[in-house]
Amino acid sequence: MSTNSAPVYMDNSATTRPFPEVIEAMTDVYREQFGNPSSLHWMGYEAEKLVSKARRSVASLLGTGEDQVYFTSGGTEANNWAIFGSLRSAGERYKHVVTSAVEHPSILATMEYLEQLGYRVSVAPVDRYGRVNPEEVLSLVAEDTCLVSVMYVQNEIGAVQPCAEIGAGLSEMGPRRPRFHVDAVQGFARLEIDVSKWGIDLISISSHKIHGPKGMGALYIRKGVPMHPLIFGGGQEQGLRSGTENVPAIVGFGVACDIWAQIAHQVRDNLYNLRKRLISGIAGVFPDAVLNGPPLENVAPHIVNFSFPGFRGETLLNALEQRNVFVSTGSACSSRKSKPSPVVLALGKSEAEALSAIRFSMSPFTTAEEVDITVSALEDALKELGPWRRKLT
Numbered sequence: 001m002s003t004n005s006a007p008v009y010m011d012n013s014a015t016t017r018p019f020p021e022v023i024e025a026m027t028d029v030y031r032e033q034f035g036n037p038s039s040l041h042w043m044g045y046e047a048e049k050l051v052s053k054a055r056r057s058v059a060s061l062l063g064t065g066e067d068q069v070y071f072t073s074g075g076t077e078a079n080n081w082a083i084f085g086s087l088r089s090a091g092e093r094y095k096h097v098v099t100s101a102v103e104h105p106s107i108l109a110t111m112e113y114l115e116q117l118g119y120r121v122s123v124a125p126v127d128r129y130g131r132v133n134p135e136e137v138l139s140l141v142a143e144d145t146c147l148v149s150v151m152y153v154q155n156e157i158g159a160v161q162p163c164a165e166i167g168a169g170l171s172e173m174g175p176r177r178p179r180f181h182v183d184a185v186q187g188f189a190r191l192e193i194d195v196s197k198w199g200i201d202l203i204s205i206s207s208h209k210i211h212g213p214k215g216m217g218a219l220y221i222r223k224g225v226p227m228h229p230l231i232f233g234g235g236q237e238q239g240l241r242s243g244t245e246n247v248p249a250i251v252g253f254g255v256a257c258d259i260w261a262q263i264a265h266q267v268r269d270n271l272y273n274l275r276k277r278l279i280s281g282i283a284g285v286f287p288d289a290v291l292n293g294p295p296l297e298n299v300a301p302h303i304v305n306f307s308f309p310g311f312r313g314e315t316l317l318n319a320l321e322q323r324n325v326f327v328s329t330g331s332a333c334s335s336r337k338s339k340p341s342p343v344v345l346a347l348g349k350s351e352a353e354a355l356s357a358i359r360f361s362m363s364p365f366t367t368a369e370e371v372d373i374t375v376s377a378l379e380d381a382l383k384e385l386g387p388w389r390r391k392l393t
């Protein structure tokens, strides 16, 4: 068994290494500028200025006005707020929501809860690449549909959903159309989002997926969209999300956005090249490997997901870990449970294929050398585990 000296982190969809500038800026806030933005003295005023500056950075990367960005504790809260806040503000008449089969658990678990509360949930299926058909999504809209929630980039397989088409179709439904929510946690910063052109009302984003701190995110709420709060209290965030602002994390998020504004295009091109290199490398060392998700088009630059028939994803993950390469078997929230990935199953794959799935996810820090190390570690691991390979049933 060959072991690399430096760890190769290929789990950037789970979380990312904070940019050094993020850590520096946050440390400075913790040390020197720890005021509460609501305080009336100058320390409060300084903290408030920091929050406003960061809000401008986030809004600018998203391509929206700063008064439409509301900080939250992350993508999960933003998703929960988008759903519950929409239903609460729409009123009793609206009892139906539409979503897709491959949403993140922070959407799907919320939808399950809604069903327990008596709401109807329609789930659009996906094709073999993990994409919804926009017409099928639109056909699910009923008289009492409050919300359509479809993610931008699927977090396990990288499929990019046709959000522009869904938004356009919803806009054609006139003023009483359902509102459109997009969970853009994996797509934000990495891919373009044309918020107004795509007719999006609500967008969830998360800081730790783009090299900012954990426990920080935001919900974009289009101007004029009525929204109920989820968290009540001191009236922070224009009265819609109470709680003393997490100033250091907000500042870190803003700095991460500023950096992405400079590097996004270049990073995207590099990552698409690394993605191709990784895919051909894996196909070279294990021709039976099956790519989950779109091969070239409508796919995010940083995610590659393969099934390795005959092997268990978990076993492969451990074998790669022993070789200092860190990957995932599915979304971080579910990867500790030994269950087949519901996302891979939704592509029409078998349970055995879903149990053998591994996700490799890259970042601006990923190098071609690391991709090659990953491929040879995988080759080595597959050779070692080969005698235990099981025939697919």
Ligand SMILES: Cc1ncc(COP(=O)(O)O)c(C=O)c1O
Pocket: 013, 014, 073, 074, 075, 076, 077, 079, 104, 106, 151, 153, 154, 155, 183, 184, 185, 186, 206, 207, 208, 215, 216, 217, 331, 332
């Ligand atoms: C697509 C998607 N949505 C939402 C989330 C949740 O974000 P957070 O970890 O900030 O709560 C994640 C995180 O894995 C994600 O990938």
